[in-house]
Amino acid sequence: MAxxxxxxxxxxxxxxxxxxxxxxxxxxxxLTIILLTGFFTGGVLTLxxxxxxxFYGAQSQTGRLVAISLVRELGPVLSALMVAGRVGSAIAAxxxxxxxxxxxxxxxxxxxxxxxxxxxxxMVALVITLPLLTVIADxxxxxxxxxxxxxxxxxxxxxxIASVRDGITSDDIIGGxxxxxxxxxIIGSIACYKGLSTEGGTVGVGRSTTRAVVTASIVVIITDxxxxxxLQYLLGMPVT
Amino acid sequence: MPFSREIHTTHPSGPVSDNAAExxxxxxxxxxxxxxxxxxxxxxxxxxxxxxxxxxSFKVMKGETKIILGGSGGGxxxxxxxxxxxxxxxxxxxxxxxxxxxxxxxxxxMRVRKQIGMVFQEGALFDSLSVYDNVAYRLHEQGIPEDExxxxxxxxLRFVNLExxxxxxxxxxxxxxxxxxxxxRALIGDPKIVLFDEPTAGLDPPTARTIxxxxxxxxxxxxxxxxxxxxxxxxxxxxCSEYAVVDEEGxxxxxxxxxxxxxxxxxxxxxxxxxxxxxxxxxxxxRAEDPYIQKFLRGH
Numbered sequence: 001m002a003x004x005x006x007x008x009x010x011x012x013x014x015x016x017x018x019x020x021x022x023x024x025x026x027x028x029x030x031l032t033i034i035l036l037t038g039f040f041t042g043g044v045l046t047l048x049x050x051x052x053x054x055f056y057g058a059q060s061q062t063g064r065l066v067a068i069s070l071v072r073e074l075g076p077v078l079s080a081l082m083v084a085g086r087v088g089s090a091i092a093a094x095x096x097x098x099x100x101x102x103x104x105x106x107x108x109x110x111x112x113x114x115x116x117x118x119x120x121x122x123m124v125a126l127v128i129t130l131p132l133l134t135v136i137a138d139x140x141x142x143x144x145x146x147x148x149x150x151x152x153x154x155x156x157x158x159x160x161i162a163s164v165r166d167g168i169t170s171d172d173i174i175g176g177x178x179x180x181x182x183x184x185x186i187i188g189s190i191a192c193y194k195g196l197s198t199e200g201g202t203v204g205v206g207r208s209t210t211r212a213v214v215t216a217s218i219v220v221i222i223t224d225x226x227x228x229x230x231l232q233y234l235l236g237m238p239v240t
Numbered sequence: 241m242p243f244s245r246e247i248h249t250t251h252p253s254g255p256v257s258d259n260a261a262e263x264x265x266x267x268x269x270x271x272x273x274x275x276x277x278x279x280x281x282x283x284x285x286x287x288x289x290x291x292x293x294x295x296x297s298f299k300v301m302k303g304e305t306k307i308i309l310g311g312s313g314g315g316x317x318x319x320x321x322x323x324x325x326x327x328x329x330x331x332x333x334x335x336x337x338x339x340x341x342x343x344x345x346x347x348x349x350m351r352v353r354k355q356i357g358m359v360f361q362e363g364a365l366f367d368s369l370s371v372y373d374n375v376a377y378r379l380h381e382q383g384i385p386e387d388e389x390x391x392x393x394x395x396x397l398r399f400v401n402l403e404x405x406x407x408x409x410x411x412x413x414x415x416x417x418x419x420x421x422x423x424x425r426a427l428i429g430d431p432k433i434v435l436f437d438e439p440t441a442g443l444d445p446p447t448a449r450t451i452x453x454x455x456x457x458x459x460x461x462x463x464x465x466x467x468x469x470x471x472x473x474x475x476x477x478x479x480c481s482e483y484a485v486v487d488e489e490g491x492x493x494x495x496x497x498x499x500x501x502x503x504x505x506x507x508x509x510x511x512x513x514x515x516x517x518x519x520x521x522x523x524x525x526x527r528a529e530d531p532y533i534q535k536f537l538r539g540h
Contacts, residue, residue, distance in 0.1 A: 097367075098366075101362065101364060101367075102360045102361070102362065102364035103364050103365075103366055103367070105321075105324075105326055105364065106358065106360055106364035106365075106366070107366075108325075108326060108353070109326070109353055109356070109358040110353070110358075110377055110378045110381070111350045111351075111353045111354050111378060111381065112350075112377075112381055113346060113350065
């Protein structure tokens with residue numbers, strides 16, 4: 001399905017307006033939950049790790065730990081899970097409703113390929129917006145961690161920022177963008193497939209929606225493990 | 241000849257026209273009329289162990305309306321989906337305007353579907369689009385300029401008597417209005433084949449009658465070939481015994497066939513468990529002795 005959607009992007013008519021509309025729905029619409037998720041995840045990371053680091057006398061490295069955790073893992077994975085929940089469910093429900101009410105059949109009968117008209121714009125919008133949302137989650141998360149470190153533990157903001165700078169490498173940032181790109185393809189493919197294969201009326205729409213979110217979330221988490229391992233080799237990140 | 245031996249009211253080229261009076265008694269080119277609009281040859285389709293269509297063969301000639309009767313689950317709607325290429329048969333051949341579409345891929349079917357209009361059971365309107373955008377959908381997809389689209393959309397909505405609903409959303413329409421918008425959407429682009437999938441199911445009798453009148457207008461004034469899937473006997477009564485003509489004032493009126501006139505452009509086909517158990521005229525259907533047919537006609 002993803003391959004057909006990709007091929008369809010290069011044929012006319014092109015659905016540029018649909019892509020922009022979906023980017024608005026997916027990207028702008030998800031901004032609030034991404035901001036909240038990122039900020040409080042960064043904050044709780046500081047909350048949980050600062051005392052341990054202090055025990056070893058390494059509390060000045062709190063920024064490094066928070067930043068690496070967010071950029072490498074928590075930012076991409078939590079953003080993907082949030083988007084899977086919010087956007088994946090919406091896509092599956094919308095396409096599922098269209099399927100059971102014969103709107104997909106009507107679209108095909110009117111000479112439109114639903115993969116190109118419905119799937120491709122959603123996939124493209126996800127692939128563009130999820131990495132951006134992830135970067136925003138990372139930045140806001142680091143800010144949340146910094147605020148928690150300075151207000152709750154009295155760590156100076158300069159020390160926090162310095163350790164963030166020391167900790168983050170370009171490989172971390174590249175890996176942190178590659179992951180959401182892959183997660184976007186996973187979420188889009190699963191949500192569209194589940195929606196378009198809906199059967200059984202409104203009950204079926206609910207079933208498809210649930211399956212889309214659960215399947216996408218699990219696949220994202222499993223893929224994250226293998227992707228992390230692959231990136232460690234490809235980008236020369238420390239394995240041990 | 242799509243109509244009776246004495247009168248025909250077809251027009252070979254024009255779509256649903258405002259000046260239908262001019263199209264009445266127009267000359268038509270009969271050279272291509274021997275090729276059926278739709279033809280099924282020994283079509284078989286099964287889902288798992290269940291046979292849906294069992295060696296089905298029939299033809300729909302140009303300008304003819306084929307009414308397909310039968311109980312639920314008899315395979316009626318499946319026929320329409322096969323014509324549109326939404327389902328592929330396990331064996332047999334399907335031809336549209338003489339073109340074998342059995343092995344067509346999705347891209348090839350997109351071209352074939354442009355010749356076909358489809359009216360779905362519940363209308364299947366796009367919820368997120370207005371009536372205007374629903375009807376204009378095919379033209380928008382083809383990149384037709386907006387100044388050409390609007391007059392065409394209004395013309396189609398006038399044909400189904402719904403021009404006042406042009407800016408409404410589907411959620412604001414009644415069931416009958418949704419079906420009529422569905423018909424207008426199916427007719428845009430002037431398809432010469434229109435498929436009706438139980439278009440009157442769940443509608444009150446006057447609205448159902450309106451839908452049948454639209455089907456008759458297409459048949460008698462526009463030379464459209466159609467398959468009309470239904471299980472309602474009223475539809476059969478209307479479509480097989482009445483015809484549309486344009487009176488002296490340019491108004492479309494419906495008249496009943498009488499002693500001198502017998503409609504030959506409407507045929508009935510009855511299905512049961514994927515097989516054709518009757519094919520012929522409505523008069524011969526009523527005379528059929530098959531107990532299932534008699535029970536179906538009586539309604540009990």
